[in-house]
Amino acid sequence: MSNKISRRTIIKQGGLVLTALAIPFPLTAFTKFNIMTDKNQFDVIIIGGSYAGLSAAMALGRSVKNVLIIDSGKPCNRYTPHSHNFITHDGAVPSEIATKAKEQVLNYNTVKFFNGLAVAGKKTNNGFEIQTKSGDKFSGKKLVFATGVKDIFPNIKGFEDCWGKSVIHCPYCHGYEFKGEKTAIIANGDRAFHVASLVNNLTNEITIITTGKAEFKEEQYAKLKNHKINIIEKEVKEIKHQNGTISTLIFEDGSEENFNVAYAAIPFEQHCKIPLDLGCETTEMGHLKVDIFQKTTIPGIYACGDNSSPMRSVANAVSTGNLTGAMVNNELTMEGF
Template sequence: MANEQAYDVLIIGGSNAGLSAAMLLGRSLRRVLVIDAGKPCNQQTPHSHGFLTRDGETPAAISAIAREQVSHYPTVEFWADTAISATQVRNGFTVTTAGGASVSARKLLLTTGIADIMPDLTGFAECWGISVLHCPYCHGYEVHSQPLGVLANGETGYELATLIQHWTGKLTLYTNGSSTLTEAQRQTMEQLHIPIVETPVAALEHNAGQLTALRFTDGTRAHPTAIFARVPFQHHTDIASQLGCAMTKNNLIQATEFGETNVPGLFAAGDTTNPFRQVGIAIANGSKAAAWINRELITEDLQQRLQLAVR
């Protein structure tokens, strides 16, 4: 099913970065279509922090307010669907969705975010975003000065532990097996009074995602209020690779400050381009990308008008 409407901009992903871009483009009188599958990575997180005027609000509430406000702009449309493929054509891009639709636009903006890959550890996924935390700037204040843990090993464990110790003097590093820290890193942990527990973790015991205990394979337990951890991720879609996007060494889409990728006309913003994963940063990314997209559209339209005038 082909959509006869040709859009100025097609945005794939309707969370913070996508909605921010859609608002600015709507205010720029651009015809915009937002395709969103409704699977934000923070959907399990009970509260979002650090975003001015909405500190402590749920991510779902922030998105609902944003979408309602963006919907006031008549040139912005929304589809509840999943984009599965894209091709670059003469005048832009054509995208196909899981629902069988095909739609074209002059510019394409990827704000698809990422999907976290949970480890095979009982209780971890249920606690993720609630009491198993990834970002102290998002959640550290709520658990500061309490018994906390870092569940990681090697360089990641060391980096996280030295970061989290700023929020609490009651921190333990759980390496979930034999430590791979260097001797120098071990000495730093000792100087910071951060114990290292190497016993493998069997499960995270919890009550509705709120951690009650770390249970180890030897039957013993520890009782941190929360733990910090990092997990691998994957992209929700391979459209970036389909179109030949360059990726960073951390498997994020390589984009400029204004969202430009190495593919002309293709932009990216939000969590799919940077590791910060904060609402405010995603919104800023979306706005900057939208402004640059609109600038390109204005330049292209002006060049076309001048060429026609010469004829």
């Protein structure tokens, strides 16, 4: 099959009014950044080419802004075999959603994609400069960080193997698939109570594993007891599983109990340190602080997706990315009109 498409096809697929002539040109000419022929100056540089970054790029590409996406190929949900609660893509494989999104975004010939890891950034007179691990440097008037977060796994054997499969973080993303199953919640205090209240609608077999002394208010204890939710004040040593599917939790004292699924609240850090190095502030939870327009605390820098929201989902990433693209385009337009 030829890798050439016509400009008439681009009009149909991308929605851009470029020309009525059907002049063929190679798709690769504008999809992948060519260090030998392409200029390294852009209107916007987007760090992170997964759902949020691609969504922002589409909005900007449709406004004919020159955009470079830099992506290292490590999306936050790479552990998860299926994505849920995203309309039209419920149950889809995450990588398939991203692949299709990338194909559609790169139909816009002002958007280019660079496979690499961004390692440093600095403010310049005309905007910002980003350097990659390979030593390449790119300049942009605006920056968008769609870099997600990096989960910090506990020292529990088998935990990482099950993460995103049968050890899950969100009842909205994965809970329905485990309805009616024997469920563990590895958390304590308000967080455990909140998850238990949501999961209680999905199953009658819930046990909270507090990993130490339980820290619940008196009224919380009463509600947990009323809903027959058990509490185990032990530390988990190991998760027995088969290809990521839980069978048993083994505790530090050697005792064990069978479960089919476990919810877990674990700490995280920013996947990319560049926005922090540039002075962007974070929230108490550790997310990049943004306003209602996805602007960070540093002018010219935006953030979207998991790195700036506790709502970790594909749907939210796409939504905030779309808003970010529109807001960046508006700012560029107001500055140049």
